[in-house]
Every structure is written in C-alpha cells, then in structure tokens.
Amino acid sequence: MVAPTVLPESLLGRPFTIAAAGQHGVSRRVLAGKRFHRLVTGVYVHADVELTVRVWAQAALLVTAPDAVVTGVTGLQVRGVYAGSPWPLRLVSIHPYVVRRPGLAVTRVRVLPPHDVWLADPAHCLLAACRAGLDLVDAVAAGDALVHRGHCDLASLTDCLRAGRGAGSTQARRVSHLMRARVESPRETYARLLLVLAGLPEPTCNPNLGGDAGFIGRADLAYPEYAVIVEYDGRQHAEQSAQWERDLDRLDDFEAASWRFVRVTRQRLRRPRAVVFRVYSKLIAGGYSGPPPVFDPEWVALFERRSAALRTSQTADPRSWALCADAPRGHLAVVR
Structure with a gap:
C-alpha cells in the first residue's frame, strides 16, 4: 500500500494554489482526492478546513492581482453581516488586467478603498454594495448591523455613504438617512x-x-x-x-x-x-x-x-458556505 502524502502545515489551515502544493511535493492527483476541496480554478483547501466566507475570500485573492481588495457584499459577509446574495465574490483592483473566473467579480478601480491588508473598511464595503445594486432594505439592515456589531459608528458610516459619488450614490444617501443605532x-x-x-x-x-x-x-x-x-x-x-x-x-x-x-x-x-x-x-x-x-x-x-x-x-447564511465547495463553478461572475 502506498503511504499517503505527508502534507506540510502551511497547506492545512488555509487555501493554497496548485503551484504552492507542487513546491511541497503534493501532486495534482493527490489534490483530486477526498482530502481536498477545489474552491476556484487552481485553488484548493484541505477538507478539514471549515468553509467560511473568509476562506472563500482568501481563495479568491490567490488568483487575482496582488493589490486586490475584498469589498462590497463579500466584505460585509466576512464581518458577519449577511446581506444580499453570496455570489459572486466581490473584489476591486487597480491592476490593468482583471481576472475572469467563475464565481468572482473583480472590478477595476482607479484608487483602492481604505483597507486593512486585503479587506476594505466596513463603510466602503457598504458603499460598494449599494453601487452593486443591494436593495434598500438589505442595505439599511447591513448598515444597522455594522453599527450594532461595533465595526463602525453611525456618524462615520453616514459620512462615508453621503460622500459617495457616481453609481449607487443616490441609494447610498437614502441608506444613510434610514440607518439607526440600537438595532x-x-x-x-x-x-x-x-x-x-x-x-x-x-x-x-x-x-x-x-x-x-x-x-x-x-x-x-x-x-x-x-x-x-x-x-x-x-x-x-x-x-x-x-x-x-x-x-x-x-x-x-x-x-x-x-x-x-x-x-x-x-x-x-x-x-x-x-x-x-x-x-x-x-x-x-x-x-x-x-x-x-x-x-x-x-x-x-x-x-x-x-x-x-x-x-x-436569497441572503447568504453563515451555515451555507460549508455546503458550497462546488458553487463557484456554477456561478458566472459579473465583471465590470
């Protein structure tokens, strides 16, 4: 009997690329086995890893430009604010060549929003969600939840939404007038x-x-x-x-x-x-x-x-991500 491939610790806790696996002697054949899930094309995760929206976002970042930032509804969901549809995963980048993969929506921007390493700040995630068409009720609920969970205060969130320009700015301003504390x-x-x-x-x-x-x-x-x-x-x-x-x-x-x-x-x-x-x-x-x-x-x-x-x-549920190992392959990204 052939002994199973010994996996390095770096491949056990988070998503990784085929190239990274190959550097540790893990073949494509091994990756196709039951010990792994394929998340997006070319990216895998060990089957013991809980599939959360954060894990999906980390997988998306491995196939996008190095400067890519998670934002919009996906950024809200990473913070535990489940509003809107879970797919596609939404990111922004200033890179001239935008990756096109099923399940990903990468928008090219001139300036990246304020962010912490790879995640846009809460207010800009909500602003981006308004621009992407999140409806009024879901957007207000998301704003209320961001404030209630302590991700930002009502005043700063209101200021960000009212300062937005371009697509979705009218919706964002309406949301800013309807959000409340203590919800x-x-x-x-x-x-x-x-x-x-x-x-x-x-x-x-x-x-x-x-x-x-x-x-x-x-x-x-x-x-x-x-x-x-x-x-x-x-x-x-x-x-x-x-x-x-x-x-x-x-x-x-x-x-x-x-x-x-x-x-x-x-x-x-x-x-x-x-x-x-x-x-x-x-x-x-x-x-x-x-x-x-x-x-x-x-x-x-x-x-x-x-x-x-x-x-x-129609709204993402925190329990649903673990059931979506094959989901991105069935969802077409909307790339702007």
Missing part, C-alpha cells in the same frame, strides 16, 4: 422600514419603557407618544420556552400599563399590508391623526414582490 437584528430593521416607507411615523428602536409603576421592559419598536409597541416574535423564541414565557409576561405587563402592541411573526409578514394596517389602527387608537399608509410601487417591490421569506432565502 439588534435585521428583522427589526425590516419591520421598521415596512412601516416608515409606507408613510407611518418612525418608531423608536429598542427603547426602555415603563408605566406608572416604573420600568417594565424593553420593546423592539415603540411609539411612546401613542403608547404602541411593535414586537417581532421569531421562531427561536417559541422554541426556547423560558424566553417565550418571559416575553409573554413582559407583554402582559405592557398591556396592564395600557400599552397597545402588535406582534409581528414570520407568518404575518406574508401579508405585509395587514401588518402596516394593524400598527396604523393601534396608532389611531392612541391619538395619532396623521395620514393613512400609502403603498407606492417601491414599497410593493420591497415588501410584496420580494417577501420577507424570499429575502431570507
């Missing part, structure tokens, strides 16, 4: 924009609320002026019985203190207009005298044509 999940962003873009007043994000007896708890979204609370109940709460019971107790306490509340669930989001009208009716009961909601073509496109469930299914 803890994309679902909260989605629910807030569902209401605001229909013309209802903007709720406060994650405020601490109380009644005559003092502090009661924190709400996802609230209209203190009208004593209305909007809560998103995710499936994870129903599956975690202790958390579910605490949530029910808290909502009972709010109701006892004369707060009106609307509970938003995944199932209810299948009928987004109904959710908006539920909130509107509670606002009216609380003394709101503003205009009724308006569902313009943009609102329809963002919330009805692209439902919450569809939006989730």
